[in-house]
Amino acid sequence: MKTPKKNRVSDILKSLFETIAHSGADVDLPSMITKLERLSVESPSEFSALNNLERFLNSTPNQASVISDLNKNNKLLTDFIKIISTSQYLADILVQHPSFFRFLFSPGGIETTLGTYELKREMLDQIRLFSTRQHRLDYLRRTYKREILRIGARDICGHDNIQTTTKQISDLADTILQVVLEVSNTDFTQRFHQSPPAISVIGLGKLGGQELNYSSDIDIFFIYSESNDEATDQLASRASWFVDNFLKYLTTTTNEGHLYRTDLRLRPDGASGPLVRTLQSALTYYESRGELWERQMLIKARHIAGDEYTSNVFLQTLVPFVYPRTWLENPLEGIARMKLRIEADSSDELNIKLRRGGIRDIEFIVQSLQLLNGGSNPDLRTGNTLKAIQLLCDAALLSKQEARILDRAYHLYRLVEHRLQLYHNIQTHTIPSGGGELLSLAKRCGYKNERKFRNELFNYFEQVASIFDDVFHYEEPIQQTEVGQILDGSPNDQRTAKALQNYGVLHPKESIKYIRYLSRGMTRTGDVEFPTSVTRTFREIAPMLFEDLKLTPDPDLALQNLARLVSVVKSVEAFYKSLFDEKVRRLILTISSRATKFIDYISSNPLMLDLILTAEHFLDSKPYLEDMPYSSLKTFNEMKYGMLYLLGEISLEEMQRFWTDFVEQLLLREFQRIFHEDEVILIAGGKLGTREMSFFSDLDLFLLLPDSDKLKIPSLEKRIQELQKNLVDENDQTLFKIDFKLRPEGKSAPLIVSLDEYKKYLQTRVS
Numbered sequence: 001m002k003t004p005k006k007n008r009v010s011d012i013l014k015s016l017f018e019t020i021a022h023s024g025a026d027v028d029l030p031s032m033i034t035k036l037e038r039l040s041v042e043s044p045s046e047f048s049a050l051n052n053l054e055r056f057l058n059s060t061p062n063q064a065s066v067i068s069d070l071n072k073n074n075k076l077l078t079d080f081i082k083i084i085s086t087s088q089y090l091a092d093i094l095v096q097h098p099s100f101f102r103f104l105f106s107p108g109g110i111e112t113t114l115g116t117y118e119l120k121r122e123m124l125d126q127i128r129l130f131s132t133r134q135h136r137l138d139y140l141r142r143t144y145k146r147e148i149l150r151i152g153a154r155d156i157c158g159h160d161n162i163q164t165t166t167k168q169i170s171d172l173a174d175t176i177l178q179v180v181l182e183v184s185n186t187d188f189t190q191r192f193h194q195s196p197p198a199i200s201v202i203g204l205g206k207l208g209g210q211e212l213n214y215s216s217d218i219d220i221f222f223i224y225s226e227s228n229d230e231a232t233d234q235l236a237s238r239a240s241w242f243v244d245n246f247l248k249y250l251t252t253t254t255n256e257g258h259l260y261r262t263d264l265r266l267r268p269d270g271a272s273g274p275l276v277r278t279l280q281s282a283l284t285y286y287e288s289r290g291e292l293w294e295r296q297m298l299i300k301a302r303h304i305a306g307d308e309y310t311s312n313v314f315l316q317t318l319v320p321f322v323y324p325r326t327w328l329e330n331p332l333e334g335i336a337r338m339k340l341r342i343e344a345d346s347s348d349e350l351n352i353k354l355r356r357g358g359i360r361d362i363e364f365i366v367q368s369l370q371l372l373n374g375g376s377n378p379d380l381r382t383g384n385t386l387k388a389i390q391l392l393c394d395a396a397l398l399s400k401q402e403a404r405i406l407d408r409a410y411h412l413y414r415l416v417e418h419r420l421q422l423y424h425n426i427q428t429h430t431i432p433s434g435g436g437e438l439l440s441l442a443k444r445c446g447y448k449n450e451r452k453f454r455n456e457l458f459n460y461f462e463q464v465a466s467i468f469d470d471v472f473h474y475e476e477p478i479q480q481t482e483v484g485q486i487l488d489g490s491p492n493d494q495r496t497a498k499a500l501q502n503y504g505v506l507h508p509k510e511s512i513k514y515i516r517y518l519s520r521g522m523t524r525t526g527d528v529e530f531p532t533s534v535t536r537t538f539r540e541i542a543p544m545l546f547e548d549l550k551l552t553p554d555p556d557l558a559l560q561n562l563a564r565l566v567s568v569v570k571s572v573e574a575f576y577k578s579l580f581d582e583k584v585r586r587l588i589l590t591i592s593s594r595a596t597k598f599i600d601y602i603s604s605n606p607l608m609l610d611l612i613l614t615a616e617h618f619l620d621s622k623p624y625l626e627d628m629p630y631s632s633l634k635t636f637n638e639m640k641y642g643m644l645y646l647l648g649e650i651s652l653e654e655m656q657r658f659w660t661d662f663v664e665q666l667l668l669r670e671f672q673r674i675f676h677e678d679e680v681i682l683i684a685g686g687k688l689g690t691r692e693m694s695f696f697s698d699l700d701l702f703l704l705l706p707d708s709d710k711l712k713i714p715s716l717e718k719r720i721q722e723l724q725k726n727l728v729d730e731n732d733q734t735l736f737k738i739d740f741k742l743r744p745e746g747k748s749a750p751l752i753v754s755l756d757e758y759k760k761y762l763q764t765r766v767s
Contacts, residue, residue, distance in 0.1 A: 012050040013037065019057055025067035032071050039081040044443035049085035056084065056091070060098035069105075076105055079157045086156045086444050089214075089425035093145045100146055110153045113160070114168045116175050119147065123179045136183065137249065140176065141256035147172050152214065152422055162414045163386055166211040173207055173218055176259060178305040180249045188242050197239045198225045198307040199246075199276070202314065204266050208300035209383035211414075215421040215428075218250075218260045221267035222276040225310045236278075243276045261427075266297055269531040272521075279310055286321050291532040292334045296367050298322045299374075300383035323374035323381060335368050336472045337488065352413055352420075353429035357461030359413045361468045362389075362406050368471060369397050385410060402467050409460040412445075416457070419444040431457070483543050486512070487519055503546050504555040511556050514563040521572075530572060537576040541585075548585055552593035561592035561599045568606040575609075587612075590646050591639070598639050608636065623662035630666065630727065634735050637662045638695050653692075660693040663736065667699065670726050674719045680752065681706060686739075698739040705754040717751050 017033055040049035060066050070077045084091040094100055103109050123143055130136045151172065155165045181201065188196035205219035206212045224239045226232065250259045265271050268285040277285070286294065298318060303311035353359045366388045374380045377395055382388050386407060393403035419441060420428050432438040434450070442453035482499040497508040505511045519538050521530030552558045565588070569575045579585045591598050602609045624637055637659070645655040664684070671682055686700030687693045703720065705712065727736045740751055753761070 009040075009047055009050060012047070012054055016050065016054050016057075019054065019063075020067055023057075023064045023067050025064040025071070027067060027071040032067075035074075035077065036081075039078060040085070043081055043085035044440050045085045048088060048091070049081050052084035052088070052091035052095070053081070055095050056098065056101070059095045060101065062098075066101060079110070079153070080105075083153050083156050086419070087152055087422045089422060090149055090152050090156075093149050097142065097145065100149055103146060104149060104153055109150055110157065110159065112150075113154070113164070114147060114151060114171055116171045119143075119172075120175045120178060123175070124182060127179065127183060134254065137252055137254050138256045140180070140249065141254060141259055144172070144176060144259055145256070148214065155418065155422075162411050162418070163211075165418070166206075166213070166414065169212040169214065169216075170207060170210040173212055173260065174203075174304055177201055177218075177220075177250075180246060181305040183249065184242060184246045187245055188238070191241075192238060196242055197235060198310055199239060199242055200224065200279075200303065200307045200310040200314070201305040202311060203302045203304040204297055204300055205263075206300075207304070208302040209385060210302070211384060211386075213414075213417055213421055213427075215425055217263040217427070219263045219266050220304065221264060223279050223282050223310060223314055224276060225307065226278050226280070236274075236276075239276045240274070247275075272531055279314055282314060283317055286318055289531075289533050290321055291536070292331055294532065295322050295331075295371060296335065299367050299370055299381075302383055319381075320375075323371065323378075325375035327372070331371050332368055332472050335364055335371075337484075348430065350431045350433060351429050352416055352431055352457075355461065357463070357465035357468070359410070359417070359429075361464050362410050362413070365406065365464075365468055365471050366392065373397060402470075405460070405463045405467065409464050412457065412460060415445055416441070481543075483546055486515060486546070487539060487542060502550075504550040504552070505559070507556050511559045514559040517563045518559070518566055534573045534576065537573050541576055541579050544582075544585065545579060545589075548589050552589050554593045557596070558589050558593035561596060562588065564599055564603055565592065565609060568603055569609060570606065586647060587643055590643055594646050595639075595642060598642070601635055605632070605635075608632065608639075612636070612639065623658070623665055625662070625665055625669070630735055633666065642695070656687075656692045656694065659695065660688060660691040663688065663693060663699065667736075670723055674723055674726075675716075678706060679712075680704065680716055681755065698737045700739050700741075702740055703752045704758050705752050708754045708756055710754070713752050720751055 013033065013036070016036065017029065020027060020032060021029055036050065036053070040046040043049040057063055057067065070080065084094065094104075123140075126143075127136050127139055130139055148169070151160075151165060151168045154160045154168075160168070181199070185196045200223050202208075202221050202223065203219065204221065206216050207218045207220065212218070222239075222243050224235075226235065247262055250262055252258065264275065267273055267275075268277060268282055286298075299322060301315055301318075303315070349355050351358065363385060366385055369392050370380050370382075370388060373395065380388065380391050380395060380397075382391060389398065389403050389406050389410070392398045393400060398406070416431065417429060420430070423444070432441055438450045438454070442448075442450040445453060447453035447456075482502060485493075485495050485499045486503075496512065500508040500511060519530075519542075520535050549555045549558055566572055566575065579588065591602075624640060625633065628636075641650070641655050641659050641662075644650045644658075645652065650658065667682075681704040683689075683702050683704065684700065685702065687697045688699055688701070703716070705716070724738055727738065
């Protein structure tokens with residue numbers, strides 16, 4: 001049975017009383033306990049305050065000294081209780097590293113902001129003292145914890161506002177990335193005995209905008225300058241090694257935890273692109289294939305570490321791409337559709353980041369106005385959201401009232417986000433629905449009760465949503481087509497299910513998973529594998545694809561098998577482009593909805609699909625007899641004639657005749673290779689003889705000797721066995737079973753008889 005919280009608090013107070021009493025500290029015990037009771041009740045969590053204090057006192061070797069200091073200094077005690085009751089994560093750091101207490105409350109701790117120059121110099125001096133990689137990793141993580149403790153404590157105790165706090169968290173990330181790059185340079189030189197490539201680290205997202213959360217991923221990507229002195233392939237390989245080694249410093253988990261979760265999916269070509277590109281390759285990508293969302297993303301791009309010259313060339317060259325002076329199409333509609341898609345994927349009204357009127361809405365408002373006006377007004381070009389709000393107000397692109405609402409809402413949203421994430425160092429954006437958890441969050445945000453907190457928060461949601469609607473206003477509202485609803489709507493949205501049902505889909509929730517994969521390469525873990533050019537091509541083909549889909553006998557199966565095909569094709573974009581051809585599209589959907597056997601084969605032999613799509617005569621009646629293994633030829637022609645029949649291009653009788661033509665030509669190819677001309681006569685019987693073969697028919701054959709020289713028969717019979725042997729595949733599976741039972745006198749007779757004997761047999765024995 002769970003112990004009531006009141007009893008737990010009482011037990012901890014008793015334990016604290018004993019700990020303080022036995023510590024040897026010179027304190028007025030009843031007075032100190034009274035202070036602890038009062039401060040803990042006023043804190044966000046009475047239990048956390050007292051429990052974490054006891055944990056810390058039991059972990060520190062200087063127990064008496066710490067207790068004496070806390071007792072003498074009321075401000076120290078008040079700040080300490082506030083910190084350990086607001087953030088379990090910071091309390092855990094203090095328990096793990098009790099020496100940080102002295103650092104935190106020294107003149108260089110909570111009273112001082114992060115000094116990036118001093119910290120970088122300290123870290124570089126210290127990390128060089130460690131001879132092993134493991135010790136260097138642990139040192140980096142300990143230093144990170146010490147500094148995040150300082151930043152978090154200043155935040156909780158009211159020394160810094162949101163803008164200063166996010167800047168300090170970002171500066172800490174910058175400094176650590178710069179130190180890791182220096183260490184990686186040394187690793188590279190020791191391994192390859194040459195200078196490292198000129199790698200540049202570009203920050204994106206909240207890192208780029210200098211507005212990181214406590215538990216943010218860091219969005220980065222890497223570029224490097226090509227050298228005329230080194231072979232291109234070798235340089236690319238070594239640049240890749242450098243980046244991989246760099247990332248291990250950040251992401252490897254040790255006893256001290258990890259540093260940062262890195263998100264590299266915003267790089268050119270996303271998860272399918274190389275980890276590091278040349279400067280020219282990155283520029284070419286954006287200038288030739290860059291998408292609207294990538295312009296939006298690059299607003300926040302910023303040099304973080306490494307070769308600053310390369311970063312500056314990259315960022316300056318892309319200014320016309322990010323901020324064009326004129327737009328061929330208004331970007332607002334595209335951004336609004338992106339927002340619709342985000343809302344559809346996260347229908348949680350308590351998600352402060354993604355919900356309507358939340359953080360993402362503010363970012364989209366700001367970035368859209370920057371994109372539209374940054375080409376003519378360079379002053380608007382900043383990656384920081386709060387700075388951008390003020391600049392847009394100064395440029396009269398936001399009214400003073402709109403700017404004030406957005407600024408205050410953003411401050412509150414980020415405060416809530418910080419308190420959520422700082423509690424357990426978990427990346428979360430979800431507000432508790434009510435009860436004690438909501439009250440605790442409200443208190444951690446400085447509110448006395450949850451009602452006022454919730455009302456103020458949801459009032460801002462409504463006001464931000466209203467501004468969003470005003471900014472993205474159209475004379476005609478954005479119309480969501482059925483296909484658009486399918487591609488962008490939530491799997492749990494009834495409108496999505498209805499749209500899919502209109503195309504004949506019986507199981508929308510299952511089929512939407514395959515559609516997400518086809519559209520974005522979205523896996524079951526939520527990772528997106530396809531570059532934007534692939535997604536764009538699929539969206540272009542989707543209306544035609546869904547119209548043809550509803551004509552298939554089983555749209556659910558068609559989507560499932562289509563996703564299987566896409567998972568094995570060499571170039572997804574090229575495959576999608578081939579579907580613009582109506583005949584090819586119908587063919588692929590027919591295979592997907594009717595011929596799972598063919599899908600199984602193609603999945604294990606993906607080159608077969610390339611062959612189907614590139615074969616000039618796949619959909620005509622001529623047999624395909626190119627130079628390839630007989631097993632592949634047989635399967636290819638089975639698919640060819642099976643598809644022609646399923647598409648209604650040929651009748652059953654025609655399919656049988658065309659298949660017989662293929663088998664006959666294949667048989668003759670082998671026959672003529674083994675036997676000399678006029679050496680033996682080959683007679684076809686059964687369905688081969690009547691030209692009515694199915695895909696599973698045997699080859700009914702018998703052979704005649706033109707002359708009466710029976711001495712040839714043993715040699716010829718050996719070559720017949722060779723013919724049979726050649727008609728098996730590479731796995732010793734028979735492709736065509738040859739049946740000689742129809743020969744004169746049946747299976748007890750020789751395989752070959754002379755023409756004269758056969759005539760006599762017909763005259764005397766056949767009834």
